[in-house]
Every structure is written in structure tokens, then in C-alpha cells.
Amino acid sequence: MVKSWRIPALASRPGPRSPLPRGAGSPMVPGMTSTFVTLPEIRQAARRRLPREVYNFGAGGAETETTLRRNRRALSRLAIRQHILVDVRKIDLETTLLGVPLSWPVAVAPMGGLVMFHPDGDVEMARGASQADTLLFLSGATGWPVEDVAAASTAPRMFQLYHHGDRAWVADLLARVEASGYLAVCLTVDVQVYGRRERDILGRWDPRAAMSKAPNPRGPDPEYQARLTWDDVAWLKKTTRLPIGLKGIMTAEDARRAVEAGVGLIWVSNHGGRQLDQTQPTIDALPAVVEAVAGRASIVVDGGFSRGTDVIKALALGADVVAIGRTVLWGLGADGADGVACALDILRTELRTSLALCGQTRVKDLSPDLLVSVS
Ligand SMILES: Cc1cc2nc3c(=O)[nH]c(=O)nc-3n(C[C@H](O)[C@H](O)[C@H](O)COP(=O)(O)O)c2cc1C
Numbered sequence: 001m002v003k004s005w006r007i008p009a010l011a012s013r014p015g016p017r018s019p020l021p022r023g024a025g026s027p028m029v030p031g032m033t034s035t036f037v038t039l040p041e042i043r044q045a046a047r048r049r050l051p052r053e054v055y056n057f058g059a060g061g062a063e064t065e066t067t068l069r070r071n072r073r074a075l076s077r078l079a080i081r082q083h084i085l086v087d088v089r090k091i092d093l094e095t096t097l098l099g100v101p102l103s104w105p106v107a108v109a110p111m112g113g114l115v116m117f118h119p120d121g122d123v124e125m126a127r128g129a130s131q132a133d134t135l136l137f138l139s140g141a142t143g144w145p146v147e148d149v150a151a152a153s154t155a156p157r158m159f160q161l162y163h164h165g166d167r168a169w170v171a172d173l174l175a176r177v178e179a180s181g182y183l184a185v186c187l188t189v190d191v192q193v194y195g196r197r198e199r200d201i202l203g204r205w206d207p208r209a210a211m212s213k214a215p216n217p218r219g220p221d222p223e224y225q226a227r228l229t230w231d232d233v234a235w236l237k238k239t240t241r242l243p244i245g246l247k248g249i250m251t252a253e254d255a256r257r258a259v260e261a262g263v264g265l266i267w268v269s270n271h272g273g274r275q276l277d278q279t280q281p282t283i284d285a286l287p288a289v290v291e292a293v294a295g296r297a298s299i300v301v302d303g304g305f306s307r308g309t310d311v312i313k314a315l316a317l318g319a320d321v322v323a324i325g326r327t328v329l330w331g332l333g334a335d336g337a338d339g340v341a342c343a344l345d346i347l348r349t350e351l352r353t354s355l356a357l358c359g360q361t362r363v364k365d366l367s368p369d370l371l372v373s374v375s
Contacts, residue, residue, distance in 0.1 A: 029131050034335045034342035039306060039327060039350075042343050046117075046333035053205045054116045058329050061273030062195035067281075068273025071304030074281030078313050079374045083359030091352050092362040097298050097321050098243045098264055100156050100183050103133045104348055105315060105363050108340075109272075109302050109323035110160035110188075110247075112141025113207055115214040117333040122214075125332055126153040128340025132348070137186065137323065140164075143214015146173070150180035158184040160247060162191065163224040167235065174240045184265060185240055187233065190248030192226050195275040233261050245300070248275075250285045252292035259296045266293055268301040272325050283313060287368070290318030308350025312358070316366040 036042045047055050061068030093104040108129045114121035122144045129136040130153045138149050140162035150157065159182040163170060177185060200207060236244055245265025246258050255266050268286050270279050282303035290299060301314045302323035314322045324347065331343030360366060 029341045029345045032131060032338055032341045032345065034331075034338040036334070036339070036342050036346070039330075039343060039346055042334050042339060042346075043327075043330040045335070046330035046339075050117065050333045053200070053203050054210070055333075056199040056203065057113065057116065057197070057205075057207050057210075058326055058333070060197050060199035061277070062197055062275055063277035065198075065273060065277070067270050067275075067277050067279050068304075070279075070281040071270070071273060071283070072306075074283045075304055075310050075313060077373055077375070078283065078371050080309060080312060080354070080358050081370055081372055082357060086359035086361065088356035088359065088361055090361060091355050092364070093348070093351065095320060095363055097135065097300070098184050098245075100135075102135055102156065102321070104351070105319075105321050106311060106344070106347065106351075107135040107137055107158075107300065107321050107323045108328050108344075109325040110137040110139035110141075110186075111325055111329055112139040113211045114139075114329075114332065115143055116207070116210045117329060118336050119213075120336070122149050123152045124337050125328075125340060126150075126157070128328075128331065128337035129153065129344070130155040131337060131341035132344035134344050135321070138182070140188065141211070143211060143216055145216060146177050146182070147180050150182070157182050158186060158245075161185050161187045161236075163187075163228060163232070166224075167239075171239050174242075178240065178242055182242065184243045184245055185236070186245035186247045186265060186267060187228075187236060188247045188271075189228065190250075190269065190271050190275045192228070195271070195277075197274060230257070230261060233258070233263065237262050245298075247300075249289060250280060250282070252288040255289040255292045259293055263297060265298045265300060267323070268299065268303075268319070269323075270303055272303055283317065286314065286317045286319060308347055308352070308354045311347070311351050312354055312360075312366065313371060315363055316368055316370040318368070 095102050095105040118124045122142045126136055126149045133155050136157045137160050140160045159177045243264040246263050247267035248269050249255050249266050268282050268289050282301050286301050298320045300321045300323050301319040305322050306327040311322045328343050331339035
């Protein structure tokens with residue numbers, strides 16, 4: 001059952017829409033009323049609005065948060081080499097993922113616990129992603145029936161799977177996922193056990209208790225996730241007719257093995273620094289995975305991507321789509337579906353602007369020679 005809900009006005013929310021343009025060629029999202037004009041502004045609004053432990057649950061990472069910081073640091077160590085005197089009046093953002101046409105190469109990453117950020121949780125996120133015509137990955141830890149989220153979305157959608165227990169239960173869920181128009185299933189493979197997120201632990205706060213407010217809460221079964229092996233990938237392949245992906249691949253060896261097992265989507269991710277601490281930044285892991293996959297599967301990457309220029313770097317290194325977690329989550333926390341659409345719209349404007357400024361007109365043409373390492 002989808003509730004209708006409006007977020008109360010933020011005391012510090014900006015007034016009427018700023019006369020300043022968002023950027024060159026900003027495609028305004030129809031019906032969007034959020035008036036935020038930069039991504040940091042959205043994050044600040046979410047931080048003011050959300051209870052401290054909820055903000056920390058979203059923002060935090062595991063243990064020393066080194067992985068979390070490395071994702072960002074590695075991105076800033078890559079510089080873009082700009083080219084001039086190119087006609088950039090038209091910028092083509094279109095791409096495909098697993099053969100699905102997308103209006104731009106960005107997706108909303110799967111996130112559980114959205115009910116803490118907005119009472120309508122995943123349904124509200126789906127509305128916002130659709131408003132901004134952006135591919136949505138629904139979390140397998142969703143507390144909403146997959147059918148309700150499908151009913152709220154008009155943009156392409158894919159499903160992220162956690163094993164919640166026995167195979168019969170998963171097979172039944174997958175049949176519902178297929179019937180509700182999700183276009184792929186991505187098994188998350190980096191949650192063998194739950195990472196030690198010290199912000200939550202120190203606050204003596206259990207996110208699972210807060211998540212139980214969703215209509216149908218069901219978290220991943222910790223024991224089953226720890227048992228997952230390549231046999232489960234083979235089983236998944238037999239059980240669904242949808243293309244399958246693996247989320248949480250960080251090495252060329254695992255990527256190669258996944259492709260050989262018939263996996264069509266390789267997702268380079270360290271779970272936004274929330275699982276294994278002290279691992280590689282995803283932008284550094286990406287090139288070896290791209291080389292190992294050698295065009296035999298689609299590639300998604302995530303982890304710290306929060307600006308249009310970050311997206312350019314990932315595409316230049318061979319990703320087909322960049323998934324965005326927290327940057328969109330802050331939109332949900334700040335202003336519900338409108339905040340999500342606004343965050344995505346600003347990101348798309350940044351992407352267009354930066355592509356023009358580095359003399360590129362098609363996201364599909366980006367290549368590694370666009371980048372250079374800086375200290
Ligand atoms: C609040 C939150 C909940 C998440 N829940 C899930 C989940 O249910 N399944 C999953 O595969 N990844 C989950 N992730 C990881 C994201 O899908 C993604 O890998 C990560 O957030 C990307 O990094 P970014 O937030 O820096 O963009 C979650 C991330 C956050 C921030």
C-alpha cells in the first residue's frame with residue numbers, strides 16, 4: 001500500500017527557484033519542485049533533517065573508513081585532459097546496459113533501510129528515479145513488495161538480490177521480480193558477513209530495528225550469505241530467465257570467472273566502503289576488470305562517485321554505467337522523490353557541462369587517454 005506523504009518544509013530550505021541556471025543545457029525535470037542548486041547543498045539539508053544516527057548510518061563505512069576515503073582520494077588523483085575547439089552544442093548521453101537503452105549512463109545503487117530516510121522508502125526512491133528518467137536498482141533488503149516499487153516506476157528497473165534463506169523462497173521472489181518488469185537480477189557477493197560499521201556500533205544503534213518500520217521487513221539471512229559460493233551463481237543462472245549480475249567484484253580473476261559462469265553484468269564495488277575496510281578504491285580496480293571482461297559483459301562501477309566529473313572518469317576507464325548511492329540518498333532524505341530527482345538532475349547537468357568543457361560529445365566515445373594521474 002503506497003502512502004501519500006509530503007515532507008515538511010525545511011526551515012533553512014532555499015526560497016523560490018533560484019534565477020541562476022543549473023548549468024549549460026540543464027534538462028529540467030518535469031514537475032520537480034525542489035529548489036536545491038548544488039549537490040553539497042542537498043547533503044547539508046539531509047544532514048540537518050535526519051536524526052543523527054540515520055545520517056551516520058548512510059554516511060559511514062566499516063572500521064577505520066579507509067576504503068570509504070580511498071574511493072574519493074583515488075578519484076581525485078585522476079585528472080581530465082581537456083580538448084578545445086570541438087563543437088559541443090550537442091552532447092549525447094545515451095547508452096545501453098545489458099541491451100537496455102538508457103537516457104544517461106547513471107543508475108541509482110541499491111540501498112536498504114530507505115524507510116529511515118523517508119516514510120515511503122523504496123517507493124519514493126523509485127518515483128524520484130523515474131522523474132529523472134534514471135535506471136533504478138531496487139535493494140534486496142527492501143521492505144516493500146517488489147510489485148509496489150514497480151508500480152511506482154516508469155524508468156527501467158533492475159533487482160539486487162540477497163539470499164534471505166532457502167532457495168525455494170528466493171525462486172519464488174525471482175518469479176515475482178520477473179513478473180513485475182525488472183530487467184536483470186544482481187546478486188550482491190560482498191556481504192558474506194555484515195561489515196563492522198563503527199559509527200552505528202559506537203552509537204549502540206541497530207539499523208535493523210529501525211528498518212522494521214517498512215511494510216515487509218526482511219534483511220539478508222547472515223548465515224546464508226556466508227555460505228554463498230560459485231554453485232549459487234550456477235543455480236541462479238538456471239533459476240531465472242533474466243540476465244544476472246554480480247555486485248562486489250574487485251579483481252580481474254573473479255571477473256573472468258564470473259563471465260565464464262555466464263554472468264552478464266560485472267559490478268565493481270566495495271559496497272561504498274561499508275564492508276571490507278582497507279581494500280582497493282573501485283576506480284583503481286576498474287581497469288583490470290575491464291581488461292579481463294574484454295567486452296563479454298556489461299560493467300557497472302560504484303563507490304564515492306558524487307560529481308559529473310567522477311562519472312566521466314569511470315566511463316573513460318571502461319564502465320558502461322556508474323551507480324550512485326549516497327548522493328541520491330541525501331536527495332531522498334532532504335526532499336523525498338523531488339530531492340532524488342533534483343540530485344540526479346544536478347548530476348546530469350554537471351556531466352553535460354564537464355563533457356562540453358573537455359571537448360567530448362558522446363559518452364560512448366570516452367577512452368582512458370582522457371585521463372592522467374596527478375599526485
Ligand atoms: C544506506 C545504504 C544502504 C545500502 N544497502 C545496500 C543493499 O541493500 N544492497 C547492496 O547491494 N548494496 C547496498 N549499499 C551499497 C550501495 O549499493 C553502493 O554499493 C554504495 O553505496 C556506493 O557508494 P556511494 O554511496 O559512495 O555512491 C548500501 C549503501 C548505503 C549507503
